[in-house]
Amino acid sequence: MWRVLAARGFGGLTLRAVAAELGATTGLVTHYFPSKRALVRHALEVLDRRSAGRPRPAEEQAGTVSGLVRLRAVLLDLLPLDGPARAGNRIWVGSWDVALADPELAAEHAARYRRTRERLAGYAA
Secondary structure, three states, rough: HHHHHHHHHHHHHOOHHHHHHHHOOOHHHHHHOOOHHHHHHHHHHHEEEEHHHHOOOOHOOHHHHOOHHHHHHHHHHHOOOHHHHHHHHHHHHHHHHHHHHHHHHHHHHHHHHHHHHHHHHHOOO
């Protein structure tokens, strides 16, 4: 699923494309993901977990600096500066379009942004 998203975006994320990437049948994929929507939700959950689990050195060292220096370091951690982060960012930006058409996904996006803003607000103080 991840490779399909990174290569084709959400428009190219189909049960058939994921099955082909896995070398499996579409039936096997639909056993776990009965619809494209379920596949999209899972992809966003995976992206959220990967992002949350990513090392954030600036946040870990935030207590050693203050003010704009601290905020700058934390914001730099958010930028997609390496290959995996760039792939994740492409997927994340692509998901905005999907969320526009799905109120539930839009609400989940809003909650993710709220958590990020709350986390960053602590560093701006």
